[in-house]
Amino acid sequence: MARRGKKKGRPVSGWIVLDKPAGMGSTDAVAKVKWLFKAQKAGHAGTLDPLASGMLPIAMGEATKTVPYVMEGAKVYRFTVAWGEERTTDDLEGPVAKTSDLRPSEAEIRALLPNYTGLIMQTPPQFSAIKVGGERAYDLAREGGTVEIAAREVEVGRLDLVALPDENSALFEIECGKGTYVRSIARDLGRDLGCYGHIAELRRVEVYPFEPSHMVELAAIEAAAEAVENEEERFAAMDPFIMDTAAALDGLPEVALSDDAATRIRLGNPVIIRGRDAPVEAAEAWASSRGRLVALGTVEAGMFKPKRVFGSA
Structure with a gap:
């Protein structure tokens, strides 16, 4: 039986809200960011013409699961x-x-x-x-x-x-x-x-939901990468440019979970949600534990039902 090869790159996840320069294609911009961060996978949320400049949200790793929410934004x-x-x-x-x-x-x-x-x-x-x-x-x-x-x-x-x-x-x-x-x-x-x-x-x-202040220029990322020679220090210098994966979900109700409930959700099981402000019904919502994104799903009759689960790392 053939063994599945190990994924190349780092399991880094999150958003780079790139200020794409004019003259660069969206696909080229994604490839450049993916290479700089050595990300295992990356994609953008909405093509920007090569002659256009400005905001190009680029998702890395598990943030690619949240791309549709940014695509729908104004x-x-x-x-x-x-x-x-x-x-x-x-x-x-x-x-x-x-x-x-x-x-x-x-x-x-x-x-x-x-x-x-x-x-x-x-x-x-x-x-x-x-x-x-x-x-x-x-x-x-x-x-x-x-x-x-x-x-x-x-x-x-x-x-x-x-x-x-x-x-x-x-x-x-x-x-x-x-x-x-x-x-x-x-x-x-x-x-x-x-x-x-x-x-x-x-x-x-x-x-939406990203703002102009979130944009970072490619030159700034490259400068951070070139400032140090050691790869570990290089990533430490660049990673602060990455926005949390959950930043794409602004506007959706958040459901805070206990550690035990988060474990159940990651196994694909629904959980009853508690708390005075917990939604009873929601066509779309996201669950978090200790401030980290756990899953996307729905809330039905006070129960969170996962649709897409995110890793615990």
């Missing part, structure tokens, strides 16, 4: 729209497809903003990761064809005009839900204003 972006050109990619990367000499006034822009808030229908960009007939839209678009992508419903909490640097551009801030394409917002604003437009600069400043 995102905040700041972006600059350049007027006068519509591009095939809806950003600076693609060639110009349409042009206009018209430029919108502040009043015209502000009058449109209510049309872009709430539940709206949006058509994703031709160059996007949406699957069309089993293939990625960007692969089909690169082959030179026109990709028919169906409009879909997305949610925009707010869209604010922040500044007008000059007549050729406008700075916006948007708070939106999962699946919203900011490039599509820029494209559609340009079309509705009759002047065309595309993203000239894009930065993600927040991914």
Whole structure:
């Protein structure tokens, strides 16, 4: 019988809320962080385009089990729209497809903003990761064809005009839900204003439940790693950048367990929860013991039922 090989890397778990630099792909950023921390596994919670900068939450180890909760969180972006050109990619990367000499006034822009808030229908960009007939839209678009992508419903909490640097551009801030394409917002604003437009600069400043203050630059992690030669000391210098796995679960009810109850939960057994503030019913909740995440699950009739269990280390 073949023996299962030992996992490579450290069993490190938690979140690195990376301030991704422009020009780096999300997959490359994850690979870099995984290599620096020698993590056994890592993944990100929401792709950020290579031309975009800003918050890219990266989960390592057991934190990867909590990625869906961050994926569902609201995102905040700041972006600059350049007027006068519509591009095939809806950003600076693609060639110009349409042009206009018209430029919108502040009043015209502000009058449109209510049309872009709430539940709206949006058509994703031709160059996007949406699957069309089993293939990625960007692969089909690169082959030179026109990709028919169906409009879909997305949610925009707010869209604010922040500044007008000059007549050729406008700075916006948007708070939106999962699946919203900011490039599509820029494209559609340009079309509705009759002047065309595309993203000239894009930065993600927040991914709930993480805050801007949680972001760390790759250069800071690398500097900590290079400050010492000994591997053990190197990890000791870098690990303070890691946020606890449970940081992704802000907003979910927490159930505090005794040591005995935590052991039962880790074995997959439900437990009765006690305490004046303990929830009686909860579609989603997380259980902790001595401040450490034990399991994700549900609360039914005062009983916590585990769905995903976390290690005790």
